[in-house]
Structure formats: C-alpha cells, structure tokens
Amino acid sequence: MSDTNDAAFQWLYSPIVKEHFTNPKNVFDPDQGFEHDAEGIVGNIKCGDQMMFMLRIKDDVIVDVRWKTYGCASAIASTSMLSEVIKGMNIREAYTIKPADIAKSLGGLPENKIHCSVLGDKALRAAIDTYLEKRGRAGEFKGEDVVVICNCLNITDKDIEQAVKDGARNWDQLQAATKIGTVCGGCKGRAEELLHEYVHIFGS
Amino acid sequence: MDKRFVYMDYNATTPLREEVKAAMIEDFEVYANASSMHEAGRRAYARVDRARSHVASLIGAKTPAEIVFTSGGSESNNTVFNTMYDLGRQENGKFVTKGPRRKIITTAIEHPCVLNSAHRLADEGFPVVFLGVDDLGRIDISDLERELDPARSEGGPTLLVSVMTANNEIGTIQDMEAIAALAKAAGAYVHTDAVQAAGKIHVDASAWGVDYLTLSCHKIYGPKGIGALYVRKGAPILPLIRGGHQEAGIRAGTYNNQGILGFGLAAELALREQPDYESRLRGLRNRFRDAVLASVPDVRVNGHPTKVLPNTIDISFPGAEGEAILLSLDLEGIEVSTGSACASGSLEPSHVLMATGVGPQLAHGSIRFSMGKYTTEEDVAYVLEKLPPIIKRLRRMSTVPSTIEA
Numbered sequence: 001m002s003d004t005n006d007a008a009f010q011w012l013y014s015p016i017v018k019e020h021f022t023n024p025k026n027v028f029d030p031d032q033g034f035e036h037d038a039e040g041i042v043g044n045i046k047c048g049d050q051m052m053f054m055l056r057i058k059d060d061v062i063v064d065v066r067w068k069t070y071g072c073a074s075a076i077a078s079t080s081m082l083s084e085v086i087k088g089m090n091i092r093e094a095y096t097i098k099p100a101d102i103a104k105s106l107g108g109l110p111e112n113k114i115h116c117s118v119l120g121d122k123a124l125r126a127a128i129d130t131y132l133e134k135r136g137r138a139g140e141f142k143g144e145d146v147v148v149i150c151n152c153l154n155i156t157d158k159d160i161e162q163a164v165k166d167g168a169r170n171w172d173q174l175q176a177a178t179k180i181g182t183v184c185g186g187c188k189g190r191a192e193e194l195l196h197e198y199v200h201i202f203g204s
Numbered sequence: 205m206d207k208r209f210v211y212m213d214y215n216a217t218t219p220l221r222e223e224v225k226a227a228m229i230e231d232f233e234v235y236a237n238a239s240s241m242h243e244a245g246r247r248a249y250a251r252v253d254r255a256r257s258h259v260a261s262l263i264g265a266k267t268p269a270e271i272v273f274t275s276g277g278s279e280s281n282n283t284v285f286n287t288m289y290d291l292g293r294q295e296n297g298k299f300v301t302k303g304p305r306r307k308i309i310t311t312a313i314e315h316p317c318v319l320n321s322a323h324r325l326a327d328e329g330f331p332v333v334f335l336g337v338d339d340l341g342r343i344d345i346s347d348l349e350r351e352l353d354p355a356r357s358e359g360g361p362t363l364l365v366s367v368m369t370a371n372n373e374i375g376t377i378q379d380m381e382a383i384a385a386l387a388k389a390a391g392a393y394v395h396t397d398a399v400q401a402a403g404k405i406h407v408d409a410s411a412w413g414v415d416y417l418t419l420s421c422h423k424i425y426g427p428k429g430i431g432a433l434y435v436r437k438g439a440p441i442l443p444l445i446r447g448g449h450q451e452a453g454i455r456a457g458t459y460n461n462q463g464i465l466g467f468g469l470a471a472e473l474a475l476r477e478q479p480d481y482e483s484r485l486r487g488l489r490n491r492f493r494d495a496v497l498a499s500v501p502d503v504r505v506n507g508h509p510t511k512v513l514p515n516t517i518d519i520s521f522p523g524a525e526g527e528a529i530l531l532s533l534d535l536e537g538i539e540v541s542t543g544s545a546c547a548s549g550s551l552e553p554s555h556v557l558m559a560t561g562v563g564p565q566l567a568h569g570s571i572r573f574s575m576g577k578y579t580t581e582e583d584v585a586y587v588l589e590k591l592p593p594i595i596k597r598l599r600r601m602s603t604v605p606s607t608i609e610a
Contacts (some may be wrong), residue, residue: 012531021528022535027601041603048525048545048553048568050603070604072527072544 013073014107020077025084028054028066036066038134040126042201043119049075051119053083053127055091062086062094067123071116074109078102078117082124091128095141097121122201149194150187155180157194164198171195209537210583214423214515214576215372215400216541220466221425221577223473228427228466238459239450248461255468259432262424262471263398263417264408266437272451273464276431277399277420278317283433283444283455284395284416285321288364290442292330305391307331307359309351310366311343312559313373318366318397319555331359335367340508341376341560343367348383352390362392369401369417373543373556373572374507375516377405384413393439399423399431403474404513405482415439421463425577426470430463477577485575486514492573492584493517499592502606504566506557515575518543518557520566523606524598526553529571532594538587543570565604 013021028034036054043050049071056064065083069075082102086094099118103109109117132140146156155178163177171188174195175181181188211219231251236244238252256268265271274280285308292306310322312334319334326332333351335343348365351357365387370377380396387394395416401407403424409417417434421427435441435454447456474481493505496519506518521529526544533540543554545568552558553567562570573587599606 018535021531024601030600043603045568045604046564048564052603068601068603070523070525070602072525073531075525076528076601 012110013077013113014109016081016105016107017073017077017109020080020106021073024076024080026065026067026080026087028052028068034064034066038127038131040123040128040130042122042126043070044201044203045070048072049116049119051075051079051123053120053123055124055127055131057091057131060091062089062091067120069119071119072113074113074116075119077106078109079120079123081105082120086124091131092141095125095128097124118197119201149191150178150180155187155191160191160194161198161202164195164202168195169199169203205582205586205589207537208583208586209539210579210586211539212573212575212579212583212587213539213541214579215513215572215574217422217428218425218576219578220427221470221473224426224466224469227469228462231462231465234461238461239448248459251461251468252459252464255464255471258468258472258475259419260434262402262407262475263419263434264410265434266410269452270409270434270437272433272435272441272454273460273467274431274433274455275429275460276422277315277397277418279444280418280420280431280433281315281317281395281397282321283441284364284366284418285318285325286444287440287442288393289325289328289330291440292325292363293328305361305363307333307351307362308364308366309333309335309348309362309387309392311335311337311368313337313341313371313376313556314366314368315372315397315399318368322366330363333357333359337376337559339560339562340511341371341374341506341556342508342511343378343383345379345382345386348386352386352392362387362390364393364395366395366397369396369398369407370405370513371507371556372400373516373554374518374560375400375513375574376508377401377511377513380412380414388413400513400516403471403478403481404485404515406478409434409436416441421467421470424470424474427463427466430460430467432467481577482514485579488575488579488581488584489514489517492575492588493519495584495588496591499588500595504562506560506562506566506570515579516572517574518570518572520557520562520570521595521599521606522565522569523602523604524569524595525602526569526571528598529569529594532598533571533587533590536590536594538590541572541574543572544568 037057038055041052052068054066067079146158159178168174168177234248236248238248256271260268260271322332367383384394394414396414397418399420415436420431445456504520526542530542543557545553557567
C-alpha cells in the first residue's frame with residue numbers, strides 16, 4: 001500500500017517552491033553586504049512576516065537585487081522567485097508585478113498560503129518608490145497598475161491601499177475614507193479581501 | 205549522521221503500539237454486538253468491561269462505572285459542557301435546575317474544543333470567564349478564588365470550573381488538587397481535560413476530587429476514535445448522543461469493541477510504564493533543552509521549568525519563523541509542530557503562547573518538540589545536529605533581529 005503518489009502526500013508546496021525555499025536566490029548576505037540605490041521594507045511581525053528589498057538600478061533597469069525576509073516557506077520562495085524575475089527588468093515594468101504572477105511562476109501556492117506571498121511585490125514597489133523620490137520623480141508610476149474594485153464609484157485597489165496606509169483598519173473606516181460599496185455594494189467581498197491583505201501588510 | 209526519520213510530535217498523536225495492534229486484530233474476530241443478550245454478546249461485553257477497569261485504574265477512578273466510553277477527547281469535553289448547558293439554561297425565564305448557578309470558569313489556554321464549547325455557552329447567555337496564565341503558563345490561584353466568590357466578581361455563583369491538567373503546547377501542569385478543592389468549596393463542579401497528562405504523569409481523579417476528567421486513547425499509543433469521560437459517582441451527566449441504552453444511557457451507539465479493547469490494553473500498559481516513562485523522558489527532554497540552549501544563541505524555552513510534561517519542550521527562536529523552521533526540519537526527516545500563524549491557516553499565532561505574554565514574535569517563531577516512548581538518544585542527537593544550522597540560515601536572511609524582546 002503506497003500513498004506517496006497522492007496529492008495529499010506531496011510536499012506542501014510545488015517542486016519549484018521547494019527549490020526556492022531550500023536554495024533561495026539573491027538573499028542578502030550580511031558578510032558580503034550589497035551596495036544599492038534603493039531599499040523598501042513592508043510587513044509587520046505581529047502577522048508573522050516582514051520583507052525587505054534592496055535594488056541596484058542603472059538607467060531605470062534593475063541590474064541586481066538582494067532581499068531579506070522574516071517569513072514562512074511561501075514568503076521565502078515567492079520573494080526568491082520575484083528577485084529572479086525582476087533582474088534586468090525596467091523599473092516601470094517591475095512596478096506592476098502582481099502576487100498572482102509570482103504564484104504562477106512558482107507553479108501555484110496552496111490557497112491558504114497566498115496571503116504569505118503578497119509582501120514581495122509591495123516591498124519591491126516601496127523600494128522603487130524610494131528610488132523615484134530620491135530622484136524627484138515621486139509618483140511617476142502611480143496609476144499604471146490599478147484595478148477598479150468598485151465600479152459604481154470607480155474606486156481602485158490603490159485607493160484601498162492608500163486608505164489603509166492612512167489608517168483605515170476595518171470596513172467602516174474604509175468606507176468612511178473612500179465611500180466604497182455605498183452604491184450597489186457588489187464589490188464588498190473583494191474589497192474586504194483587499195482590506196484584510198493591506199492591513200496585514202501596512203497595519204503595524 | 206545518516207538521514208533518519210525522527211517523530212517528535214507525540215502530543216499530536218502517538219503510534220499504535222504493537223501489543224495493542226495485535227490484540228485489536230485478534231479482537232476483530234469478535235463481531236457480536238456487546239449489547240446483545242446472547243452468549244456471543246455477553247462475551248464481547250466482558251471484554252468491554254475489562255477494558256473499562258483498566259481505563260479506570262489509569263486515572264484513579266473509584267469504580268469502573270465512573271468511566272464512559274466516547275469517540276475521543278472532543279466528545280468528552282463537549283459532553284461536559286453540554287450537560288452544563290442543560291443544568292444552567294432557563295425555560296420561560298426560570299432556571300431548569302435549582303439555584304441560579306450559571307457561571308463557567310475556564311482558562312485562556314484550553315484546547316479549542318473546550319474554548320469553543322465555553323464560547324457557545326457565552327453565546328447562550330452564560331457568564332463565562334477565561335482565566336489568564338502567568339509567563340510560565342500557570343493560572344493564578346487567587347484569580348480563581350476571586351472568580352469563585354460572587355461578592356468579588358461578576359456572574360453569580362459558579363456552575364463549572366474547567367482547567368486542563370497539562371497543556372498540549374507548552375506542557376505546563378496545573379495544580380489540579382488545589383483548583384478542585386477551591387471549586388468544590390464554592391459548590392462548583394470541576395472538569396479537567398487530562399488528554400495530555402494521562403500516561404505521562406500521575407493522574408488521580410479521586411484524589412484530586414474532580415467531577416469530570418477527559419481522556420483520549422490515541423495519545424497513549426492506542427487507536428484513534430476512542431476516548432473516555434470520567435464522571436464521578438453522583439455528578440450529573442446528560443447524553444450528548446442519544447439513542448440506545450449503552451453506557452448507562454449516557455452515550456448511545458453500538459460499542460466500538462476493538463477500539464475499547466485497544467484502549468483498555470493501552471491504558472493498562474501506560475499505567476504500568478508511567479513511572480519509568482516519566483523519568484526516562486524527563487532526562488531526555490532536559491538534556492535536549494540544555495543542548496539547544498548551548499548550541500543555538502538567543503532562544504527562549506516556553507512553559508514551566510519543572511511543572512511541565514516530561515516529554516514536551518516548546519522553544520522560541522526569535523528572528524526565524526516557525527513554519528519555515530518546521531518545513532526545514534521536515535525536509536531532514538524531523539517532525540515537529542509550531543505555534544506560528546503561518547501553519548494554522550489563520551493570521552493568529554498560538555493562543556497558548558500569546559496568553560503567556562511572550563508576544564507575537566516569539567509565538568510565530570516557536571517550535572514544539574514532543575517526544576515519546578520510542579524516542580531514542582540517537583534521535584535527539586540527530587535533531588541537535590540538524591537544528592542549529594537551520595536556525596542560523598533562517599536568521600541570516602531575516603529582517604528581524606534574533607534578540608529576545610523583554
């Protein structure tokens with residue numbers, strides 16, 4: 001009787017996740033250091049994960065990258081994958097990478113682990129934002145990666161993200177800040193998911 | 205050392221021991237319904253009765269009649285809380301039973317089946333108090349005294365005090381004798397979940413003076429799906445599962461002959477081996493603790509230093525995240541559990557560790573090593589070889605310093 005071929009037996013994560021977890025790429029090595037042009041950190045330990053990206057950028061192209069994370073296997077693997085994907089990429093393009101893209105490159109993540117992989121791209125964007133700010137180009141890429149969540153009032157994921165950054169922590173506060181869901185209310189499910197996700201990331 | 209398989213998750217469940225497995229397989233020949241009046245039925249019932257005596261002896265029951273077989277710990281705990289619901293509920297604005305006793309006192313570190321049963325009573329309007337614990341995981345007896353005194357606390361006189369004998373995560377053992385004495389003096393019933401304690405430390409329901417005690421068979425090297433509830437003679441109990449007249453009408457359902465037989469044998473062996481088990485495991489555990497403290501910097505051992513289960517050691521590795529540690533150990537063949545939120549499917553880390561006040565970082569970075577009967581010195585040496593580099597690797601890539609928060 002063998003159950004080693006059953007899906008339930010397979011390692012909790014895909015072989016690609018396993019590889020990136022056991023041999024993560026571009027991890028910051030404190031002994032070697034890393035000269036970088038920008039740095040971004042997001043996450044909070046209360047929720048169990050935190051992520052930091054360091055970028056070396058030349059002519060708006062990411063030439064090298066290092067990262068650190070306090071997080072689970074999913075967080076480590078997805079950040080490792082992200083760090084590989086963005087090498088050689090224009091910062092404008094890198095700015096629009098979504099957690100779903102990374103999860104796909106990893107061969108998928110378990111449903112309840114998706115939220116562990118949402119920090120990498122946010123840390124990356126934070127680093128790019130810092131880079132742009134330092135060069136007087138603040139906000140240059142804003143609006144390039146927005147998704148409309150509330151069609152009635154044209155409220156986007158970025159509006160929700162901003163509201164959370166400004167202090168919204170629950171649905172009432174989000175509604176007070178954005179008026180989201182006050183017309184048809186059809187967006188509430190998705191909006192609450194995003195709220196939860198952003199509170200996890202920025203709500204320290 | 206060569207790669208080996210090291211199971212250190214005995215508090216989650218234990219392997220079925222060979223003697224028990226063999227006895228159960230033999231018993232599968234006995235197919236008669238133990239409730240049947242004919243000879244085959246009576247033979248089957250005799251086996252149930254023998255098993256009941258062994259389970260009674262394991263926990264110091266005065267008579268085997270004080271043991272009710274159930275499907276496991278969760279059912280036993282639910283049966284007690286459901287009985288309290290019936291004792292304390294109101295009908296047409298009047299208490300069903302005499303006296304207005306409705307208050308339930310339990311702790312913040314109970315197993316989810318007690319916590320959720322208590323929350324359900326709270327939802328039904330019962331006053332429910334969750335006692336906090338100190339940094340070592342012990343309840344403060346003076347907190348209990350205050351909560352039992354209607355003049356000094358809310359909720360009126362207490363109906364039930366439910367405190368686990370020993371905690372599954374950090375292993376801390378409560379002073380059940382003192383807790384039961386106070387509760388009895390205040391006229392309350394006393395329940396203890398002894399699922400993790402039985403077989404590991406001396407358990408004596410009669411000496412402690414508790415009214416109810418919960419047991420599970422699969423934690424003592426017996427099969428899953430069978431457990432028991434000790435009900436002190438004279439203590440009220442009402443069926444959770446209604447039907448036939450099995451178990452004196454307290455628990456309906458055709459007898460699980462093989463499960464019960466396996467439980468009886470597992471209990472008999474556990475009782476006989478308990479003193480040796482305790483001294484051997486405590487030695488192994490303490491040597492492991494000392495070696496981890498010597499080989500990994502900045503760690504915190506959670507739970508009580510001495511009033512702790514002999515097989516359980518919960519350690520926080522600040523700077524490293526628990527699920528990543530668990531899966532790294534898993535890749536080396538070492539099986540443990542963690543209090544990290546990432547392993548629980550929620551965003552909340554271990555409620556037990558949080559109740560001890562260690563803070564989220566230490567809770568997320570915690571690993572529970574629970575050893576058992578089959579754990580060897582070689583197993584411990586293997587874990588001691590694999591663990592330090594794993595912690596070092598994860599800490600090196602961490603954004604969080606490995607220092608311990610005050």
